[in-house]
Every structure is written in C-alpha cells, then in structure tokens.
Amino acid sequence: MVRLKNVAVEYPALRIAYEDALFLQNAVTVVTGRNGSGKTTLLKAIGGLIAHEGEIEKSGFATIHFQDPVLFDRSVYKNIVYPLEIRGRDARGYEKRILEYARLMGLKEKLHENAKNLSAGQKMKTSILRSVIFEPEILLLDEPTTYLDIESIEELKTLVCKLKEKMTIILVCHDQAFNEAVADEVYHVGG
C-alpha cells in the first residue's frame, strides 16, 4: 500500500503537486499524464530517490525499475540475485523462483551470459527480474515495455499479474494495450 498526502516535488523552475491518493495492495495502478507532467518524478519520490514535501506512507520497501536500466558487469544470474546477496539471503533457496521467472520471461538460456552482452530487450527483462526476485512490498515500474517485442510484452503481462498477488504495483507506461490489460486503478498526474 502507498498513501500520498499533500505530496509535491520542487525543481528549480518547477513545482509538481500530486493529488492525495491510496495505491492498494494486490492491485496494479497505472499512472497517466502528459510528457513532463511528473510521472517518473512520482515514482522516484515514492522510491525515496528524491526529496519531496508532504507525506508518503508505504507498507514496506519500494523498488523502482527504470526505463533505461543499469545492469552490472556480471552474469544475468548474478544480476538477478544481487538484491538477495545484499540482504544476506542464500540464492540457492530462490533457485525455483529464479528459474520460473527466467522461463516466463524467456531468459532461461541466458542466465550465465554476461549481462552486458544482452540485447536491449533482454537487458530490460533481466532488470525487471532483478527488481522482483526479492519480492518487494511495492514495485514501481517506469516504462517496462520499452525495448520489448510483442511476445515479451505478453510475458511481462503474465508476470505483472502474477506479482500483484504479492505486492503493490504502480506503473508508468505509454503502451495503452498493456495498461488496459494489467490496470486495476488509474491515477492521473497533471490536472
């Protein structure tokens, strides 16, 4: 769950104010709005990456998946298990889930390749898996369909629908068909 109360973000020449809202658990909320209206800024504020006014109440850890993700210079598998490593969790206990998600996203054959050698779409999928493998309470997805082909978007839809049983998902996406397929709620930014 994420609750916004009087939230605003101040840039040097711009102030973005957000309407109060409650983003529910086990639901996918699609954030809509024009370019530059502050959709990504909202995700960054919820993710704790930028300072904001007002209150953002969260039910747990929020992770952001960025539009142009950074993969680390290591194998796909090691990228995916990085959040487990830093939490001191044994990746072996997550093998089943890693394989399940990797198969779902068509990455099973790529697990031991260096992530830097992947295509843009494969990088995107690796990054998404890295963001969800530790099952954060809140998942913020910024343009997750960028670089993905039609089949991969279908795979992502299945993954998002599966993940929403366990978390609060807030996403910004310009793919209307994808939004319609996964959205439970819509939150509009920019009046």
Added chain:
Amino acid sequence: MISEGLRTAFELLVSFDWEIYQIILLSLVISLSATLAAGVPGVLFGILVSIGRFKGKRLVKVLLFTSMGVPPVVMGLIVLLLAIGPLRPLDLVFTRTAMFFAQFLLVLPIIAGSIVISSEKTQVRVLETATTLGARRKHKVGLLVRETKPFIFMSLILAFSRAIAEVGAVMLVGGNIKGETRVMTTFIAMNTSMGQFGTSIAMGIILLFVAFLIHLALSRFRRDFYG
C-alpha cells in the same frame, strides 16, 4: 637524424651500459610508484565528487579540471618551494623522494578528474540502481569500485603516461644528478641542450618503446579495454 637515433637507441640498449639501464629503471619506478600511490586517493576523490551532492560541487569540479592541466614545471616549482621552505628539515631537495612527490601531485588530479569526466553518469546511475534494490552504503562502495573498474584503469593509464613523459617537475626537484635523479626525460633534455640530438632521439625512442611494452603487457590482462 631519425635513423641515426634508431641506431644509437639500439646501441645504447645492447651496450648494457648500467647508467642507461639505471635511468630507464628509475623513470619506471618513480612514475609507476607515483601513479599507484595517487591511485587510491585519486579514485576515491573522483568517485566522491561524482556521486556527492554538496554545495560548491561545480567549483570543486572546475578546480579539479583546472589542476589536471597544471604544467609540470609549475608543480615542480611548488614542490621545490615546499622542500626549501616548510619541509626543509626533511632534506628533500634534489632527491628521488621529491621527484616522487612532484609526480604524485601532478597525476592525482588527472586520476580524479578523468574518473569524474568518464564515469560520473555511470556512477550516479549505478548508485541509483543499487539504492532502489536496497543496497546499503557498504554494498554501494564495493559495487561502485567494481563497476568503475574500466574507468579506473583508464585513469591510471593516463596518469602513468603523463608521469613517464613529463620533464619539468622532475628536472626542478630532482636536479638531473647523474646516477641519482637522472631519468629518461631529463637525460633527453640535457643532451638536447648540449646539441647531442642523436642521443636525445635515441632515448626518446627507448622511452616510447618502454611505454609500448608496458601497454603490450597490460593489454594481455585487460582485453576489454584494449579490444
């Protein structure tokens, strides 16, 4: 004159003249040790400037980039003034230590500055990603150093190239004393001033050859960098 220089270079190398080998060795030891010693603070400072959000960051970067272009002779002068001034009790004038110190100060901003120039965006994004995945400070430091490795390597190469090729600083603080503080570049400068161009060209060729051998050796370890 070039062919004469090549012939003399070959003769100098095969003559096994201890003085020549001592000059080459001293050049390498001073430049390599100054580069490696400046590596740790330079890399850390470069990373801190890249990822830090603080007041006056722009000014720090302007000063850092300016100091990347400090003429070696000016750096030599600063070290010399320190050596004959506040550091006089250490008796540093015309010593190898002073040469090391001058090169250390010369390459320090080159290492830090090139880290900032080449990888600031990468570092910020790596840090942002690590934060969103829940990394703590101790994880972020290790991750940043690992992800910045190619840039660190590049900055050290740049610094070493600058150190081995400079003459002004080591000439001023070392004094080009035979058998003590004479290095390849001061040897070239001295012979040129005496009109012995062939010998100068020969040592210049040896200097380039030594640099080439070092890069050749490094290229075996860092195929990603050299391709």
